[in-house]
Amino acid sequence: MNQFLENLRRKTAVLMQGRYGVDQFSAFLSKAALVMMLLSIIDALSFLYSFGLVFLLYSIFRMMSRKFDKRRAENSAYLQLNYRFHVAISEHKTRMQSREDYKYFKCKKCGKLLRVPRGRGKLNVTCPQCGHKMVQKS
Template identity: 30%
Template sequence: MNQFQNKFNQFMRGRYGNDQLNIAVLILGVILSLISSLVRIEILMLPSYILLGFMIYRAFSRDYLRRSKENSWFLKYWYPVENWLLRQKRQLKEMKTYKFYRCPECRQKIRVPKGKGKICITCPKCRTEFIKRT
């Protein structure tokens, strides 16, 4: 095992390897492949093969600068999506104990505890007061 690992490490030396873009391309390729096999639409297999081939090409590429630029471009668009997904996940967790409202003036999302009856809510951003039932 150690000999194989050494040979693989020697082979990968100077190559780009994996990054977030490769992982995203791999996941997308596997999802397309699964959809293709479940729905029995063979035409979806071609894009999944292309994506998987692109991922392998990027992993074994020696052009470090170009691959890192591609990854930074991907991350520029991925991070806002990831942050939105994390906020939605947190809000779903907190739905048992909190209610969420939007300020009628500035549209700021406000979290208030559930079960307090009718309360006066003050927006922390614009100081607008409005009454809601929790």
């Protein structure tokens, strides 16, 4: 058995030589594929199986790829999106937790999200991003 595992390890190492291997994006694709394929057991969600299969094949393709630059660029884009997603979730959470104390609104000129403490009447607000001045009810 040990000999079998050692052979398997050696053959895998030879197979993966010069190949890109696993990164965060591939790991995400594999997990997403697994979730979609499991969900496809439900009749109404059976269409997810094909999507899961595509995700899985793409994940394997990426691991076996020899084009490191392209795979790194994809992973970098994925990490950036993932980061932005988590920041957005975190900002939304903060906003929900403090909405009794602060009124949130967007700058009419640049769209930046701003806040003022509630219950202070009309306030003169200057956007810290673009300098636009506005009057905001608190």
